[in-house]
Amino acid sequence: MAKRIEATNVTAYYGAFKAIENINLTVEPKTVTALIGPSGCGKSTFLRSINRMHEVLPGARVEGSLTIDDQDIYDRDVDVTAVRRMIGMVFQRPNPFPTMSIFENVVAGLRLNGIRRKSILEEAAEKALRSANLWDEVKDRLGKPGAGLSGGQQQRLCIARTIAVEPQVVLMDEPCSALDPISTLAIEDLMFQLKDKFTIVIVTHNMQQAARVSDRTAFFSIEKTGDPGRLIEYDNTQKIFSNPSVKKTEDYITGRFG
């Protein structure tokens, strides 16, 4: 279920602007990897290039190679929708489909895959909602609008929607930044459980969160505004937060910059 991600010289552009340059990084299966760094350092851009969501924006493109278990996802004849089915994504703001019920939200991805039979959908929805620790809260109102849930529940609904299609990798782009501390804790607990099955990459501005949930941490930074973001240091989380080898990392995590 979980796969290794290997980025080699990944460079991403928005039109003429180079957002990240020569990122080299390997994410091990069944781990949580945190991407941290100051705003604008390209960590979200890198995350979005892992499931080819970066290129959705007009003028955006990616160079270099990104492989998932030795398969290059930027290969010319790779179906981009297949890549995104394999690599799910949870966004910064909870974004359940507003016109759909809770149930429809969870099975949206399965329906896109052509699964129509009600019993299969119901089973998958329950499984995904249980994995997202949301089942008990919503089991009696699956037909109600997903947008009617609280922010934290919506985000767990989005996680359920993402894992319902059983991806190999789950990308999370600051999944807790719009949530209160209790909902944040619920999501962090969830990450611990999910890493048994999935490879998780999370972008976060919250360094305590990175320290709490991740096994490995990658620190991104930029020289100055307008420069491309670079990977400064990538190591075990414990090492990064206790004894980083690069001065800049230390400055950032101790709050002296960024």
Place this chain on the structure above:
Amino acid sequence: MGETPHRSAHAGTGGTRVTSGHEWPAGASARVAETSGNPRTPIGNGLGGGGGLPKARAFGAERAFRGLTLAAGAAVLVIIAAIAVFLIAKAVPALRANTEDFWTFEGWFPNDNPPKFGIGALAFGTVLTALLALLVAVPVALGIALYLTHYAPRRIGTGLGFVIDLLAAVPSVVFGLWGRDYLVGPITDLSTWLNKYFSWIPIFGDGPYGSSILLGSLVLAIMVLPIITSLSREVFLQTPTANEEAALALGATRWEMLRTAVLPYGRPGIIAAVMLGLGRALGETIALALTLGSTYAISFNVLQSGGNTIAANIANRFAEANDTGRGALIASGLVLFAITLIVNITARAIIYRRREFTESAA
């Protein structure tokens, strides 16, 4: 605010009258006085914590504006009521004088003695042309709107959108003349062809062809196209990017993304756009007066010259009408009004049916 300056001297020091009941420190009271005070008092005008709150003014810009908006709102009701009274007052004598059944008689001779006229064929023609026009226009309009918002490169999208808005600015008489003098040729050929191969479908009956419901509907379709297109384009543009990305990240293709995120989100807006188009189609006058054959028979044969609508009939017959004739035309206008009303109510009902979902979407 002439009476206030002596109070501003207390700003920040905390007037005892305000703070006495609270445990807040003195400095906080300035803020308390401003925010908990009369909401009509502008914040930050130096009114400090001291003293009582300023009185609401008996007359000010706020009240004047409220009065103005109330008058504007009431004016609409008055105008509608006045129109209704006028229409009914004019229509009733003509309806009394009618010697045939107003609903079923297929003909329009209100100037004769005795007067004979019926609305059935006109109402039928009105609804049929409008529905046919929508049948053609809606899929095309939605297609254009989706192309403009989600497929076209930005520059082409803007340019094409501009051209379509231009189409809305063409006067309807121009469309009418174009339909009558130019489009009628191709439509006659198309009618012949349709009749040759599809005459087993009853709506593609025998000729003569030309100024038919088909011609009128197609001209009408072109006329309502820009309205539906530009409204639904606005609706599609409002889809939250987050929802589109959510669909894409689940592995949706572009079309699946549109179906999962964009179309359901825009559904109430699309319905509203279609209903506005239908409203225009129902009320369109001169283009149909020029393109339809002006007959008074109920027929589903859309190819045969003929057809008529309430509005077109009013335009064609008003000049020659005597008193009863005008009353009869006004009565037909009332029926058109009723049809439009029913359409609008239906649209609202459809939009409100899934309100639970659409409201949380907003």
